[in-house]
Every structure is written in structure tokens, then in C-alpha cells.
Amino acid sequence: MLSKKLNINLNHFLGKYPDSFDMIYDRDEIKERLDTFVALSVELTNSEREFEFNSIEEEIQYYKIEKPTFQHLGIYYERVYNLELEKLLGDKRYYCRLLKRLKKDCKLIKDDIIYYRSKQNHLDETLFRKESKHNHIFTLIKALEMIEKYLLKANDTNSVEDIIASYPKIKWTGPMVKLSELLNGLKLTNVINDGDISLEDISKHFGKFLNVDIKDIHGSTHDLLARKEPAKYSKEITAKIEEKRDELIEKDYQRRTRK
Numbered sequence: 001m002l003s004k005k006l007n008i009n010l011n012h013f014l015g016k017y018p019d020s021f022d023m024i025y026d027r028d029e030i031k032e033r034l035d036t037f038v039a040l041s042v043e044l045t046n047s048e049r050e051f052e053f054n055s056i057e058e059e060i061q062y063y064k065i066e067k068p069t070f071q072h073l074g075i076y077y078e079r080v081y082n083l084e085l086e087k088l089l090g091d092k093r094y095y096c097r098l099l100k101r102l103k104k105d106c107k108l109i110k111d112d113i114i115y116y117r118s119k120q121n122h123l124d125e126t127l128f129r130k131e132s133k134h135n136h137i138f139t140l141i142k143a144l145e146m147i148e149k150y151l152l153k154a155n156d157t158n159s160v161e162d163i164i165a166s167y168p169k170i171k172w173t174g175p176m177v178k179l180s181e182l183l184n185g186l187k188l189t190n191v192i193n194d195g196d197i198s199l200e201d202i203s204k205h206f207g208k209f210l211n212v213d214i215k216d217i218h219g220s221t222h223d224l225l226a227r228k229e230p231a232k233y234s235k236e237i238t239a240k241i242e243e244k245r246d247e248l249i250e251k252d253y254q255r256r257t258r259k
Contacts, residue, residue, distance in 0.1 A: 002047055002048060002051045002053075002062060003062060003066055005043070005044060005047050006044060006062075006066055006067060006069075006070055007066075009040040009041075009043065009044055009070060010069060010070040012040060013036060013037060013040060013070070013073065016036065017033050017036070020073075020076070020146060020150075021149060021150060021153055025084065025154070027081065027084050027085065030077055030080055030081045030084060031081055033073075033077050034074070034077040034078055034081050037073055037074045037077060038074070040070075041070075041071070041074055044070070048130075053130075056125060056129075059128065059129055059130060060124045060125065060128040060129070062128075063127075063128035063129070063130070063132075063135040063136075063138075064124060064127070064128040064138055065138075067139065068138040068139040068142050069142075071136070071139040072139045072140070072142035072143040072146065073143075074143075075139065075140060075143035076143045076146045076147060076150075079143070079147055080147065080150055083098060095151050095154045095155035096155055098151050099148070099151050099152070099155065102144065102147060102148060102151065105144070106144060109137070109140070109141070112137050112141065113141055116137075116138055116141045169211060170209075170210060170211065171210060171211040171212065172210040172211070172212040176212075176214075176220055177220065177223065177224060177227075177233075178233040179206075179210075179212070179214070180217065180220040180221055180223075180224050181224055181230070181231065181232070181233040181234060182233065183199065183202050183203055183206060183214075183217065184199065184221055184224065185234060186202060187199045187202055199217055199218070199221065200217055200218070202217075203217035
């Protein structure tokens with residue numbers, strides 16, 4: 001079935017590239033994603049060409065709802081790749097101008113955008129048929145939404161340090177041994193970068209974020225493991241969470257018995 005083939009391709013792509021906005025400026029990464037999409041799209045197009053829908057409703061569902069979830073990725077990566085190729089060195093206003101150009105482009109399809117956002121359906125039988133020249137319109141709109149997010153992110157000149165500095169300050173106020181246990185737990189359970197990061201790098205990032213100077217994470221780790229109970233803080237956290245759970249259960253019970 002065509003929908004099944006589309007979902008397989010979509011899941012394949014998103015499984016490999018889950019974050020569409022983690023490769024700002026990286027042309028090689030964008031090109032790799034575009035090439036992967038094109039290969040998957042060719043397979044889908046071949047299947048679509050010979051496919052016969054069982055009903056008009058099924059056909060509309062495919063072109064209006066299902067296909068845009070996959071196909072918009074192709075438009076997005078193609079346009080982002082080209083705009084990164086065309087960027088001149090030293091052009092600090094580049095992304096700002098592209099946002100203005102995007103606004104002009106969207107004015108040309110304003111009625112379609114309104115139709116998309118308002119979830120109307122009175123034009124579906126005209127728009128979302130295999131023979132319609134406009135059956136890609138929702139695909140285009142979804143791609144433009146993503147392009148806008150990309151440009152807004154690329155246009156943000158603040159560094160990571162600037163962004164962190166703009167938020168209210170937070171500071172680690174507990175013992176260093178607890179922080180060491182926490183950071184070691186994050187490293188050992190592979191929840192950051194799938195484990196492809198050193199304990200030292202983790203400590204540097206968290207040190208900046210928590211406004212604490214972690215001078216020797218390996219030394220504190222050695223001290224931690226030498227303790228009789230190296231996971232003492234983890235047990236403390238577990239106890240607090242269980243205590244909170246019991247509190248919520250009691251509140252829920254009191255609420256239900258009052259009715």
C-alpha cells in the first residue's frame with residue numbers, strides 16, 4: 001500500500017536524522033540529508049505512479065495529509081542547501097534578507113496558507129488529486145514553515161554563552177560529591193550524545209550552566225567510587241521522587257473522596 005511505503009520512508013529518514021535544525025551552516029551535512037531524501041523519494045514516486053486509490057477520500061488523505069509529512073523535507077533541505085551555497089563571506093544581513101524574501105513568497109500563496117491553517121476542506125477535491133497541479137501546496141507550506149525556523153535560528157547572532165547569560169542565573173549549591181555522582185550517572189547511562197562524549201566535556205558544559213568551577217572531575221570521581229556508598233545521592237533522589245509520588249496519590253485520593 002502506498003501509505004505504508006511512505007511511512008516506511010519517513011521513519012527511515014527521521015530515524016537517521018531526527019533533528020532538522022542541528023546542522024546550521026554545515027553544507028556537507030545538509031547535502032547528505034538531501035541525497036538520502038532524493039533516493040527515498042524516487043522509490044516513492046515510482047510506487048505512486050502505478051498506484052490506484054480505492055476512493056476519492058483515500059486520494060485526498062494521501063496528498064493533503066500523508067505525503068506532506070515526508071515530501072516537505074525534500075523542499076526544505078534543497079532550499080537550505082542552495083541558500084548556504086550562495087551565502088557570501090562577511091554578509092551579516094544575509095539571513096535577514098532571506099526572511100524578507102520568504103515573506104514576499106508567502107504573500108503569493110496567502111489564500112492557500114489560510115486554507116491550510118484554518119483546516120478547511122471545501123477545495124479538497126480540486127486540490128488534492130493525483131492529476132492536480134496543486135496537490136503539493138500543503139507540502140510547500142510545511143517546508144516554508146521549516147525554512148522560516150531555520151532562518152530565524154541562523155539569524156540569531158547570539159553565542160551559546162550569550163543565550164545562557166540572558167537567562168536568570170542558576171548556581172549549583174550542593175556538595176561537589178553530589179554533582180560528581182550526577183555527572184558520572186549521565187555519562188555511564190549514555191543519555192548525552194548516545195554516550196559519545198567524555199566525562200570532562202560533560203563537566204565543562206554543566207560547569208558553565210550551573211556557574212560552578214569543576215576543577216578535577218576525574219579526581220572527584222575517584223573519591224566518589226572510593227566511598228562505601230558511591231550512589232548515595234541517587235538513592236536520595238529516588239527517595240524524594242517516591243515521597244512526591246505518594247503525596248500526589250494521597251492528594252488524588254482526597255480529591256476523589258470529596259466528590
